[in-house]
Amino acid sequence: MKLLAPEFVAKLSxxxxxxxxxxxxxxxxLHKSPYHGFxxxxxxxxxxxxxxxxxxxxxxxxxxxxxxxxKKHEEETNLRSYIVLDKSASMGFTTTGITKLEYAxxxxxxxxxxxxxxKDAVGLMLFDRDVVDYLPPSATKVRLFELLARLExxxxxxETSIRLPLDKLSESVRRRSLVIVISDLFDEPEETISSIKxxxxxxxxxxxxxxxxxxxxTFNYREEAIFxxxxxxxxxxxxxxxxxGDYQKKVREFADKIRYELRDAMIDYxxxxxxxxxxxxxxxxxxxxxxxL
Amino acid sequence: MLSWLNNIYLFGLVLATIxxxxxxxxxxxxxxxxxxxxxxIDEIQRTRMRSFKLKQILLLIIxxxxxxxxxxxxxxxxxxxxxxxxxxxxxxxxVVILLDNSFSTSxxxxxxxxxxxxxxxxxxxxxLLKEGxxxxxxxxxxxxxxxxxxxxxxxxxxxxIIDTLSISYCGTNIAKAxxxxxxxxxxxxxxxxxxxxxxxxxxxxxxxxxxxxFKLKEARVFLLIYKGSExxxxxxxxxxxxxxxxxxxxxxxxxxxxxxxxxxYSAIVSNLFIDDERVAQSELVPRKLGYVSGGLxxxxxxxxxxxxxxxxxxxxxxxxxxYYFSFKVPEKYRVLVLGGSERIYLKFAxxxxxxxxxxxxxxxxxxxxxxxxxxxxxxVVISSPPAMAPEFMSRLRTAxxxxxxxxxxxxxxxxxxxxxNFFSPQISLFGVIGAQAGYVGWGRVSYNHPIxxxxxxxxxxxxxxxxxxxQASAQTGIIAEYGNNLPAIIETKIGQGKVIVVTSSxxxxxxxxxxxxxxxxxxxxxxxxxAKDVARFDEPFTVGTSALRVLEEANxxxxxxxxxxxxxxxxxxxxxxxxxxxxxxxxxxFPGIYRIFSDKGELVDLFAxxxxxxxxxxxxxxxxxxxxxIIINPQNEELTGAVFSSRYGKELWKPFLLLVFFLMVIExxxxxxxxxxxx
Numbered sequence: 001m002k003l004l005a006p007e008f009v010a011k012l013s014x015x016x017x018x019x020x021x022x023x024x025x026x027x028x029x030l031h032k033s034p035y036h037g038f039x040x041x042x043x044x045x046x047x048x049x050x051x052x053x054x055x056x057x058x059x060x061x062x063x064x065x066x067x068x069x070x071k072k073h074e075e076e077t078n079l080r081s082y083i084v085l086d087k088s089a090s091m092g093f094t095t096t097g098i099t100k101l102e103y104a105x106x107x108x109x110x111x112x113x114x115x116x117x118x119k120d121a122v123g124l125m126l127f128d129r130d131v132v133d134y135l136p137p138s139a140t141k142v143r144l145f146e147l148l149a150r151l152e153x154x155x156x157x158x159e160t161s162i163r164l165p166l167d168k169l170s171e172s173v174r175r176r177s178l179v180i181v182i183s184d185l186f187d188e189p190e191e192t193i194s195s196i197k198x199x200x201x202x203x204x205x206x207x208x209x210x211x212x213x214x215x216x217x218t219f220n221y222r223e224e225a226i227f228x229x230x231x232x233x234x235x236x237x238x239x240x241x242x243x244x245g246d247y248q249k250k251v252r253e254f255a256d257k258i259r260y261e262l263r264d265a266m267i268d269y270x271x272x273x274x275x276x277x278x279x280x281x282x283x284x285x286x287x288x289x290x291x292x293l
Numbered sequence: 294m295l296s297w298l299n300n301i302y303l304f305g306l307v308l309a310t311i312x313x314x315x316x317x318x319x320x321x322x323x324x325x326x327x328x329x330x331x332x333x334i335d336e337i338q339r340t341r342m343r344s345f346k347l348k349q350i351l352l353l354i355i356x357x358x359x360x361x362x363x364x365x366x367x368x369x370x371x372x373x374x375x376x377x378x379x380x381x382x383x384x385x386x387x388v389v390i391l392l393d394n395s396f397s398t399s400x401x402x403x404x405x406x407x408x409x410x411x412x413x414x415x416x417x418x419x420x421l422l423k424e425g426x427x428x429x430x431x432x433x434x435x436x437x438x439x440x441x442x443x444x445x446x447x448x449x450x451x452x453x454i455i456d457t458l459s460i461s462y463c464g465t466n467i468a469k470a471x472x473x474x475x476x477x478x479x480x481x482x483x484x485x486x487x488x489x490x491x492x493x494x495x496x497x498x499x500x501x502x503x504x505x506x507f508k509l510k511e512a513r514v515f516l517l518i519y520k521g522s523e524x525x526x527x528x529x530x531x532x533x534x535x536x537x538x539x540x541x542x543x544x545x546x547x548x549x550x551x552x553x554x555x556x557x558y559s560a561i562v563s564n565l566f567i568d569d570e571r572v573a574q575s576e577l578v579p580r581k582l583g584y585v586s587g588g589l590x591x592x593x594x595x596x597x598x599x600x601x602x603x604x605x606x607x608x609x610x611x612x613x614x615x616y617y618f619s620f621k622v623p624e625k626y627r628v629l630v631l632g633g634s635e636r637i638y639l640k641f642a643x644x645x646x647x648x649x650x651x652x653x654x655x656x657x658x659x660x661x662x663x664x665x666x667x668x669x670x671x672x673v674v675i676s677s678p679p680a681m682a683p684e685f686m687s688r689l690r691t692a693x694x695x696x697x698x699x700x701x702x703x704x705x706x707x708x709x710x711x712x713x714n715f716f717s718p719q720i721s722l723f724g725v726i727g728a729q730a731g732y733v734g735w736g737r738v739s740y741n742h743p744i745x746x747x748x749x750x751x752x753x754x755x756x757x758x759x760x761x762x763x764q765a766s767a768q769t770g771i772i773a774e775y776g777n778n779l780p781a782i783i784e785t786k787i788g789q790g791k792v793i794v795v796t797s798s799x800x801x802x803x804x805x806x807x808x809x810x811x812x813x814x815x816x817x818x819x820x821x822x823x824a825k826d827v828a829r830f831d832e833p834f835t836v837g838t839s840a841l842r843v844l845e846e847a848n849x850x851x852x853x854x855x856x857x858x859x860x861x862x863x864x865x866x867x868x869x870x871x872x873x874x875x876x877x878x879x880x881x882x883f884p885g886i887y888r889i890f891s892d893k894g895e896l897v898d899l900f901a902x903x904x905x906x907x908x909x910x911x912x913x914x915x916x917x918x919x920x921x922x923i924i925i926n927p928q929n930e931e932l933t934g935a936v937f938s939s940r941y942g943k944e945l946w947k948p949f950l951l952l953v954f955f956l957m958v959i960e961x962x963x964x965x966x967x968x969x970x971x972x
Binding site: 090091093100184186213216221223224225226227228229230231232234235236237238239241242243246247250251254 | 319323324325326327328329330331332333334335336337338341342345349967
């Protein structure tokens with residue numbers, strides 16, 4: 001499977017194009033890949049084989065191509081998905097050319113595109129300290145365009161606080177829904193974990209995409225510098241190489257704590273960074289969906 | 294207290310601010326990085342950065358110190374010595390340099406003599422002088438020889454002067470050199486005052502030095518000691534044993550070798566040269582710290598002036614391995630014989646029929662000889678002298694005192710009172726006595742006396758019957774006695790002249806001496822002995838002194854020419870002293886044989902000059918005995934460093950560089966951790 005570089009996708013003109021590029025590329029790649037058995041539910045044609053029912057022949061396709069194709073009909077589903085996207089100021093950080101928020105938006109758009117294409121209902125919740133915007137789930141193409149439009153106009157800002165938005169979501173989410181959280185999770189880990197678990201207890205499934213910039217993991221700066229917190233505006237002058245070891249350890253402990261807690265609660269935790277191809281995230285979604293249906 | 298030799302480099306200390314400047318400039322250009330969250334940095338910053346900041350400050354200090362100490366090392370820091378209080382290190386200096394060129398500095402070490410090393414040291418000292426310094430330069434040995442008119446700043450000219458300096462043959466007198474330096478400092482214009490004495494520091498050179506005479510609070514006195522070997526042999530003395538030197542007959546020369554070493558030597562060879570020809574050789578074994586004497590036998594084929602030397606094998610100090618001497622053997626003796634008729638026996642004894650005119654004789658009776666000029670004769674023989682006029686007696690005494698010889702035979706007419714007074718107090722004459730048994734013969738005889746040396750001591754002297762004798766007494770000088778133990782022949786001295794008194798007479802009524810076989814040898818040898826005896830072997834002069842020479846030719850008035858052992862010639866003007874003609878030479882600078890010629894080129898005098906023997910003792914002065922001096926051994930320590938160390942204190946540039954190296958190692962270790970972390 002040839003994967004799309006996130007930087008390339010970020011350069012595309014609008015969110016619909018981005019989402020379609022990601023998803024179409026993903027589907028084409030998926031057909032050629034050993035992951036075909038993930039049963040992506042969408043319409044497709046296949047050559048007629050003797051024994052196939054005559055009524056399943058697509059005569060339109062025959063009219064265009066003079067070849068007999070069998071049209072495989074899509075299955076209707078009732079999966080309701082919520083994409084919960086963190087748009088706090090920390091999501092505006094980048095060292096790779098694509099901010100975490102841009103990456104998250106592309107990922108959310110691609111997921112929504114894929115979901116609508118599979119007749120799943122998809123909703124969107126944007127948050128920073130609180131819920132900033134909310135689109136209830138719907139499987140219509142109109143909803144998709146609304147959702148993509150929100151994502152396209154998104155800009156990072158505000159401090160991160162996961163607890164309140166998730167608590168609000170847990171009140172409205174139906175049973176057997178899929179909640180996809182895309183965030184850098186820069187909040188108190190205990191609160192983050194407990195909020196996520198609360199949704200999980202409401203019989204909903206969760207996928208948590210923990211998105212970080214590579215520099216946030218490595219802290220690979222070489223010169224003394226003044227670091228300014230994107231959310232609080234506070235500054236610290238420091239020699240990064242002095243802190244690097246301890247920093248990496250701290251971040252690792254932070255991520256591990258969330259990962260182990262969520263794993264214990266049977267919640268999918270997908271650590272990604274802004275250089276991770278989107279397809280890997282989509283694959284994680286499909287894997288989860290296949291388990292739910 | 295620190296001082297700096299190259300204080301111009303101290304301006305380089307501004308470089309020490311470079312690390313601090315870099316530190317602050319880097320801080321001013323700090324980049325602002327917007328980062329997603331500082332939550333992870335906060336905690337670490339509190340703990341890690343505290344120690345990091347400390348390390349950073351430490352590194353900054355170390356880097357600053359590295360540059361600081363590096364610059365300071367170039368400025369050549371010194372810590373002041375404790376020798377003497379002095380003016381500031383950077384004051385101008387007045388320096389007195391005294392260079393020992395006594396002959397002991399000719400000792401060679403590894404093919405280079407000590408004086409050459411001293412000259413190198415002097416050049417080095419002069420090269421250390423700075424603008425505004427001044428120097429007074431002098432050579433010294435037994436005397437001081439200034440080479441500059443007090444102080445000078447023409448240092449380059451001194452270099453050329455040093456090239457021309459050579460070793461003298463004189464001894465050493467450091468006390469005199471120090472007194473000169475002390476006086477010289479009165480002309481010094483600068484605040485810093487220093488005296489440098491470059492010497493081989495022999496103990497004898499310090500003779501006469503008293504520390505209390507030489508207290509200098511305002512000056513530092515450096516003693517630059519050039520050490521040589523302490524082992525040395527030298528020929529310290531040559532002498533002629535009492536003997537008559539006769540042409541064609543062997544004679545003996547005694548010599549003495551001094552061993553100043555602390556070790557015994559195996560046999561060394563000594564040589565006797567006479568008139569530039571080696572005539573004898575022998576061996577002797579010098580024991581440590583002692584003297585050993587030997588004898589060598591020489592021979593001459595003609596009379597006149599002779600010279601020679603005794604040499605031994607060369608050692609490290611070769612110049613004192615030779616000792617020069619000179620002597621004169623008269624070709625003829627002029628003899629005045631005064632007496633009655635019996636003087637004929639004396640005249641015939643001195644001039645036998647077959648003689649070759651060895652004695653030129655004038656004989657007079659007393660009435661004729663009363664006005665004789667005694668200075669025209671080598672010896673005067675008087676027989677049975679009566680009372681003479683006081684004027685005669687006075688002239689005779691003067692002549693004897695000046696070195697003429699006198700032989701007196703008492704006899705029938707001898708006026709014992711006046712002649713007793715003449716010989717008093719050495720000899721007393723009492724009266725004439727007859728022999729109790731009719732006559733007496735020879736009693737005890739000193740056969741080792743030069744007069745009796747030809748006689749075999751194991752055989753009796755030819756018989757003489759002495760019928761009458763003059764009773765005499767003498768404390769010393771009795772060289773023959775009668776059989777009755779009364780003095781027969783007495784020797785004494787009046788002034789420089791030798792006197793022989795025979796207490797009997799050649800008159801037949803007094804003795805049979807005139808017909809005895811002993812008579813002719815006795816009278817001839819006695820005349821030679823008193824006329825020109827071994828006592829006239831020239832005592833050598835010493836280098837550094839002047840010689841007063843009395844000339845035998847009393848009628849010389851025109852100027853004379855002095856030729857030194859190297860062939861250099863100078864003029865001498867003869868002068869008259871109480872009837873004698875003499876010359877005073879200038880200072881004698883070389884050992885060897887000096888000759889004096891008349892303006893016609895005739896040799897009129899010859900004498901030997903030797904080295905001062907005390908200079909041959911190479912034993913050094915204990916350096917600990919010289920608390921007042923700053924001792925430097927230029928052969929073992931670097932002169933510049935030693936002088937600067939003493940002048941300004943101990944140089945510290947090496948410890949400073951070591952410190953720089955040490956700090957660099959620390960910086961490397963601390964910095965490498967930092968750089969590794971950065972990468």
